[in-house]
Amino acid sequence: MTTPSAQFTEPVADPATAATGDAAAGRPSAGSARDVARVLVRRPLALGGLLVICLMVVLALFGTQIAPNGENDVDVSQMLTGPSAKHWFGTDELGRDVLSRVIIAAHASLEVSVVSVGAALVAGVLLGLLAGYYGRFADSFIMRCMDVLFAFPVMLLAIAIVAVLGAGISSAMIAIAVVYTPIFARITRASVLSVREEVYVRAAVSIGVPDREIIGRHILPNVAGPIIVQTSLSLGFAILTEAALSFLGLGVQPPQPSWGAMLYDARGFVEQAWWMAVFPGLAIVLTVLSFNLVGDALRDVLDPRRRTQLEAAGRP
Amino acid sequence: MSEPVFAVRDLRVSVRTRRGLASIVNGVDLTVDRGRTLAVVGESGSGKSMTMLAATGLTPSGVRVSGSARLLGTDLRTMRARKLRSFRGRHAGFVFQDPLSSLNPLMTVGRQIGEAYQLLQGRSRADARRRAVELLGQVGIPDAEQRVDSYPHQFSGGMRQRVMIAMALACEPELIIADEATTALDVTIEAQVIDLVTELQAKLGTAVIWITHDLSVVAGMADDVAVMYGGRIVEQSPVDELFEHPAHPYTKALLGARPRIGDRSPLAAIPGSPPNPLRLPPGCAFYPRCPVRGDARCATELPPLAPVGHEHRARTFYADVADAVPGGSMS
Amino acid sequence: MLRFIRRRVAQSVIVLLGVTLVVFTLIHLVPGDPVRVGLGIRFNEATYLALRHRAGLDKPLVVQYFSYLGHAVTGDLGVSFQTGQPVTQILFQRLPATLSLAVTGLIIGVLIAFPLGVLAAVRHDTWIDSGARVISQLGVSVPDFFIGILLILGLTGTAGSLPPSGYVSLTSDPVEWGRHVLLPALAVGLVSASILTRFIRTAVLEELGRDYVRTADAKGIPAATVLRRHVMRNAFVPVLTVVGVQLATLLGGVIVVEVLFAWPGLGLLTYQAVEERDYPVLQGTVLLIAAIFLVVNLLVDLLYAVIDPRISLR
Numbered sequence: 001m002t003t004p005s006a007q008f009t010e011p012v013a014d015p016a017t018a019a020t021g022d023a024a025a026g027r028p029s030a031g032s033a034r035d036v037a038r039v040l041v042r043r044p045l046a047l048g049g050l051l052v053i054c055l056m057v058v059l060a061l062f063g064t065q066i067a068p069n070g071e072n073d074v075d076v077s078q079m080l081t082g083p084s085a086k087h088w089f090g091t092d093e094l095g096r097d098v099l100s101r102v103i104i105a106a107h108a109s110l111e112v113s114v115v116s117v118g119a120a121l122v123a124g125v126l127l128g129l130l131a132g133y134y135g136r137f138a139d140s141f142i143m144r145c146m147d148v149l150f151a152f153p154v155m156l157l158a159i160a161i162v163a164v165l166g167a168g169i170s171s172a173m174i175a176i177a178v179v180y181t182p183i184f185a186r187i188t189r190a191s192v193l194s195v196r197e198e199v200y201v202r203a204a205v206s207i208g209v210p211d212r213e214i215i216g217r218h219i220l221p222n223v224a225g226p227i228i229v230q231t232s233l234s235l236g237f238a239i240l241t242e243a244a245l246s247f248l249g250l251g252v253q254p255p256q257p258s259w260g261a262m263l264y265d266a267r268g269f270v271e272q273a274w275w276m277a278v279f280p281g282l283a284i285v286l287t288v289l290s291f292n293l294v295g296d297a298l299r300d301v302l303d304p305r306r307r308t309q310l311e312a313a314g315r316p
Numbered sequence: 317m318s319e320p321v322f323a324v325r326d327l328r329v330s331v332r333t334r335r336g337l338a339s340i341v342n343g344v345d346l347t348v349d350r351g352r353t354l355a356v357v358g359e360s361g362s363g364k365s366m367t368m369l370a371a372t373g374l375t376p377s378g379v380r381v382s383g384s385a386r387l388l389g390t391d392l393r394t395m396r397a398r399k400l401r402s403f404r405g406r407h408a409g410f411v412f413q414d415p416l417s418s419l420n421p422l423m424t425v426g427r428q429i430g431e432a433y434q435l436l437q438g439r440s441r442a443d444a445r446r447r448a449v450e451l452l453g454q455v456g457i458p459d460a461e462q463r464v465d466s467y468p469h470q471f472s473g474g475m476r477q478r479v480m481i482a483m484a485l486a487c488e489p490e491l492i493i494a495d496e497a498t499t500a501l502d503v504t505i506e507a508q509v510i511d512l513v514t515e516l517q518a519k520l521g522t523a524v525i526w527i528t529h530d531l532s533v534v535a536g537m538a539d540d541v542a543v544m545y546g547g548r549i550v551e552q553s554p555v556d557e558l559f560e561h562p563a564h565p566y567t568k569a570l571l572g573a574r575p576r577i578g579d580r581s582p583l584a585a586i587p588g589s590p591p592n593p594l595r596l597p598p599g600c601a602f603y604p605r606c607p608v609r610g611d612a613r614c615a616t617e618l619p620p621l622a623p624v625g626h627e628h629r630a631r632t633f634y635a636d637v638a639d640a641v642p643g644g645s646m647s
Numbered sequence: 648m649l650r651f652i653r654r655r656v657a658q659s660v661i662v663l664l665g666v667t668l669v670v671f672t673l674i675h676l677v678p679g680d681p682v683r684v685g686l687g688i689r690f691n692e693a694t695y696l697a698l699r700h701r702a703g704l705d706k707p708l709v710v711q712y713f714s715y716l717g718h719a720v721t722g723d724l725g726v727s728f729q730t731g732q733p734v735t736q737i738l739f740q741r742l743p744a745t746l747s748l749a750v751t752g753l754i755i756g757v758l759i760a761f762p763l764g765v766l767a768a769v770r771h772d773t774w775i776d777s778g779a780r781v782i783s784q785l786g787v788s789v790p791d792f793f794i795g796i797l798l799i800l801g802l803t804g805t806a807g808s809l810p811p812s813g814y815v816s817l818t819s820d821p822v823e824w825g826r827h828v829l830l831p832a833l834a835v836g837l838v839s840a841s842i843l844t845r846f847i848r849t850a851v852l853e854e855l856g857r858d859y860v861r862t863a864d865a866k867g868i869p870a871a872t873v874l875r876r877h878v879m880r881n882a883f884v885p886v887l888t889v890v891g892v893q894l895a896t897l898l899g900g901v902i903v904v905e906v907l908f909a910w911p912g913l914g915l916l917t918y919q920a921v922e923e924r925d926y927p928v929l930q931g932t933v934l935l936i937a938a939i940f941l942v943v944n945l946l947v948d949l950l951y952a953v954i955d956p957r958i959s960l961r
Contacts, residue, residue: 045781147658148665152937153899156917160933163921164676240790244903247792248918263793267907274800281793289788296784374865377772398869405867417858422881432866483866 039301046297049290056287059106067100071257080273090275092265101257102279108258109284112169112251113238116176121231123177124184125223129215131185132192143189146182154179158241162250172251176238187230191223225302229295236291243284259284319389320347321491321523322371327383329363329370329547338593340366342547344383345621346525348491348540353517353524355534355555357570358544361590364527365495367544372408372493373400388490405436409484409522413496415476419468425452425479426464433486451482455512474505481512488520495527510537531570535559543567546591546601549621553628563630565608600632610634651952659945663938670934671715674926675708686728687924698728719934725927734931737916742935745912747817747824748905749897751832756839757890763840764847769874771852779844786841792903795834799907802830812909831908835901839893846889850882857881884954891947898943899936 040047059066075095083090089098131142149157161175162168195201201218239259245251246260247267254261259280266276329341341363348354358364369375371385373392385392387407392400412418420428429451430444439447445464452460455478468476477497484492494513498506514537517524526538534541534555541558543551543566551564562568569586588605597603599615606614611633613619621631682699683690706714718724724734767779803811809830815823854860855878863873902914909915913932920929 144661144665147662148669151662151666151941152669152933153896153940155902156899156933156936159902159917159921160673160929163929164673166678236788240788243790244792247790247903248906248921250921263796266796270796270799277793277796277800281790281796284793285785285789289785292784292788372865374861401864401869402867404865408865410862410865412858412862414858418862420859420863420877420881423877431863431868435869435872436867480862483862487867 039297040294043293043297046293049293049297052286052290053294056106056110056290059103060110061107063104063107067097067103069097069100071101071104072096072255073100080269082273083275089279090273092262092273092276093269098262098275098279101262102259102283105257105259105262105280106283108169108252108256109239109242109260109287112173112176112242112258113235116173116242117180117231117234117238119173119177120180120234121184121227124181125188125227127181128185128188128223129192129219132189132196133211133215133219139189142185146185149178149182152179154241155244158245159248159250162245167250167253169252169256172242172245175245176241179241180234180238183230183234184227187226188223191226192219195219195222229299229302232291232295232298236288236295239284239288239291320349320386321388322346322348322525323384323386324367324371325384325386327367327371327385328381329366329375330380331378332380333594336594339596340547340593341370342596344544344547344549346542346549348523348525350490350523351517351521352539353514353526353537355526355528355538355541356544357528357531357534357541359529359590361593362544363547364529364544368493368495368525368527372404372410373397402436405432406487407489407491409487409489409492411477411480411484411492411494411497413499415473415480415500416468418480419476421468424465424467425471428468429464429479429483429486431486432483436487447486448482451485452479454485454516455479455482456508457482473501474508477501477505477509478512481509481516485516485520485522489522491523491525492517493525493527496529497526498533499528499530506533513537543570546596547593548601548631550602550631551629552621553625557625557628561625561628563624563628564602564632565606565634566602567630569607608634652949655945655948659941663941666937666941667716667719667934668712670930670937671712673933674930677926682728698726701726724931724934727928728925729923729928734927737928738913738931738935741911741913741916743816744814744910745898745901745905745914748828748831748835748901748910748912749894751828752835752839752901753890753894753897755832755836756843756893759836759840760843760847764844765851765874765879767844767848768851768855771848776848779848783841783844786838786844789838790903791834791838791900792907794837795831795904795907798830798833812907814909814911827910831901831904831910834904834907835897839897843889843893847882847886850885850889851878854878854882884951887954888947888951891943891950895940895943895947899940 040050064070073096075091075097077095078087078091079095080093081087081091087097087099089102092098092101127142127146131139152160157179158172158175161178162171165171165174195218198218201214204214204218242251242258243260243263246258247263249264252258252261254265262280263277266273266280269276324344324346327341327344328339331338331340344363344367346354346356346367356364356367366375370379370381371383371392372387373395375381381393383393387403390403392404395403419425426445426448429448430441433439433447434441434444449460449464452464457463457475457478463471468479471479480497492513497513498509501509510533513524513526516522526534528534538555541551541553541555542549543558543564545566551558551562551567553563558567559571562571566586586605591597591601591604597615599613599617600606600619603609603614613633617633619631619633621629624630682695686695686698722735724738726733727737730737763779763782767776770776799811802809810827811830813827815827817824860873860877863877864870868876898913901910901912902917904910905912905914906918913936917929917932917936919925920932
């Protein structure tokens with residue numbers, strides 16, 4: 001029996017449901033690309049989300065070219081002015097154009113998210129593979145460690161790590177990576193367990209196919225689906241975590257803009273200049289929502305059995 | 317002749333799926349009289365369960381139903397939802413296939429049995445409990461006084477089915493519909509349950525519709541049989557007549573496919589698979605698998621349900637009633 | 648069932664030990680000397696040595712860990728580098744504020760999510776359902792402190808009469824407490840509501856699809872009664888567990904909201920400890936919050952096992 005609290009973090013490796021569908025059969029998801037396209041077309045919201053993500057990526061890469069002003073261009077005559085024709089999103093307390101800063105901030109926010117989730121993915125998948133494939137001692141040890149990490153609420157652990165390492169963008173990245181590793185480890189391990197006992201895998205082992213090849217050819221394709229879904233969702237939640245850390249002054253440091261850091265700047269001026277907080281906040285909401293919508297759509301294609309469980313706790 | 321307890325006319329059921337319209341039931345007419353047992357026989361996918369669910373308004377949303385279904389003279393299909401519920405509850409009892417999933421796992425058996433009795437007939441909790449104990453006794457569960465407060469998972473499979481039967485009888489319905497009620501049970505338990513139903517029917521005068529895919533069950537307990545294939549009735553007759561003089565090639569194939577004690581010849585399976593409800597053939601649905609194919613019209617024209625004997629009708633152009641079961645009679 | 652309880656509790660104890668190890672290690676990962684860093688500009692040789700000794704930092708690592716553990720079990724979590732006050736005392740001073748905020752937020756969340764989730768499930772595949780799903784998607788994508796900021800913009804200062812920050816304890820003045828807790832609890836509660844709605848919807852939907860519901864329908868029980876007596880009662884247990892987990896999550900997740908609203912709970916304490924490099928206090932809050940999180944999750948699991956008669960009656 002899966003314990004209720006574990007439900008929300010532990011994917012169910014139910015043998016009855018595991019060996020169904022393309023992904024679980026270990027067949028490389030070639031056809032799935034078409035399925036993905038089909039699902040996205042049928043769900044305009046998810047498609048919209050994808051477009052927004054692309055937009056944000058463009059902003060992240062080319063923000064400084066696109067933005068009308070530089071991120072630190074100060075115009076002393078225009079401090080704390082509201083949205084106007086000259087400054088669509090208004091100006092902040094130093095006279096900086098908020099629109100430009102929001103555009104340029106996409107870079108830091110997305111960079112932190114991508115790098116930390118990327119690291120968590122690599123570390124998590126590796127640990128999950130080791131735990132699931134080699135079993136017994138490795139499994140118990142690794143999963144107990146993951147349990148310990150799971151025992152901390154996300155923000156708490158992130159703050160503690162940043163506190164120890166010193167505030168800054170790299171500390172934030174490390175903290176988020178550490179916090180998000182366990183979920184990838186658990187998903188990977190569950191997928192590995194469900195596939196390891198398949199007859200064709202045991203056959204491969206018995207004729208002496210090297211571990212590396214078994215993992216690469218049979219196990220990883222099975223893992224790919226749920227991992228992709230989780231990645232999309234985690235990218236979104238990582239942005240939220242970074243925003244929270246930066247809002248506390250522990251993440252991206254001024255004058256570098258990230259959406260969360262802009263909220264930090266806005267703290268003292270909420271009453272006087274609502275635009276300083278609202279626009280970066282909306283950028284965050286829009287981006288995270290997009291990652292969630294895409295992730296949900298992907299989940300329908302690649303990993304329907306986890307739907308129920310993840311929806312419960314705020315655990316990304 | 318008195319009015320039949322249950323009369324279905326031209327029932328059609330279809331579902332819109334991603335791949336098109338699936339025609340699950342294609343014009344079914346059925347009647348059951350007071351105190352009689354009608355067996356509805358067919359493979360899975362023949363539409364036998366769906367017919368009953370649709371007739372009584374228990375299909376999930378998204379399923380399209382047309383036709384009439386008169387229970388005690390009143391057409392269930394034209395009733396308003398709320399009235400339909402209480403009417404159906406009072407006059408029809410249901411026994412479903414899997415008693416474990418069909419019973420609420422977190423409610424005592426007594427409460428479930430007495431629930432309809434209490435709510436539909438305005439009785440008190442205490443009365444309902446008494447009725448539940450009485451019913452448990454009637455279906456042959458020992459220590460009814462104690463067992464009435466047990467939960468479903470504390471009973472064995474056969475006992476659970478008896479509980480379902482007790483629940484179905486709670487409001488003294490005029491009709492019982494048993495949908496694959498014994499499919500999940502061992503043969504010996506199955507026999508006990510069938511005996512129980514027969515006994516209760518004789519005592520209470522209830523009409524029974526018994527849905528099954530198993531012909532051997534039918535032989536011992538039905539008065540009339542309707543064989544379904546591809547969402548239609550392909551043969552209808554009193555039970556003995558069916559076994560002795562089957563008219564439709566499908567019925568004959570079914571009878572021939574049963575293993576017989578002492579007979580060591582290979583089992584005659586019916587080749588092919590049931591028709592796809594998304595793409596029903598224009599003529600006889602059984603034509604692609606029919607071993608006979610005796611008439612040119614079979615492929616293109618749908619045979620009508622025509623009389624082939626006393627109260628015996630078959631939907632085939634090739635009805636040779638004189639042909640007994642290949643290899644001998646059913647004994 | 649007893650075996651399950653034993654196993655689950657044992658697992659929690661192991662994890663808790665792991666947590667203490669992590670918390671203990673934190674202070675040693677600080678680049679440089681934590682006490683020196685902690686004292687900062689208030690550095691004073693005598694205080695430095697005293698605090699170092701008190702924190703046991705002059706002994707070998709392993710000894711330190713067990714000493715830390717030993718002290719923790721008896722309720723001694725060290726003293727603050729800032730104020731010299733015993734950490735345990737500080738923690739318990741701040742705990743009630745966080746509790747009242749988390750519980751209020753959760754209640755708000757449940758009050759919104761429950762009707763919304765049930766309605767979405769019962770009317771599923773209609774616009775009500777789609778609307779509920781979109782709203783909850785949105786709610787999960789918004790940072791709770793951003794909702795807080797919006798609430799402050801909309802309902803305080805010139806726009807409204809609610810105070811934007813501050814705290815009054817529940818026991819001293821319920822009305823004032825209410826006025827002060829409302830905005831932070833809403834910020835936290837709205838996000839909670841989104842998460843809960845999705846789950847309640849799924850749980851109810853699952854029950855609605857079960858065979859015994861069809862049986863109840865067939866028996867003639869009125870639809871509303873079927874919903875109430877069969878569906879909701881059976882969905883109650885999974886829903887209760889997710890509410891429990893949410894509570895645990897909230898207790899650790901209100902940090903940023905507490906900072907925004909200057910709500911003096913454990914979250915704000917954590918933040919202040921970080922700012923002030925007060926490592927013993929930081930260790931204390933992390934340990935306490937993680938321990939509560941763990942224990943609540945454990946209780947939820949045990950409760951689940953006890954309530955479901957299929958398990959307890961075996």
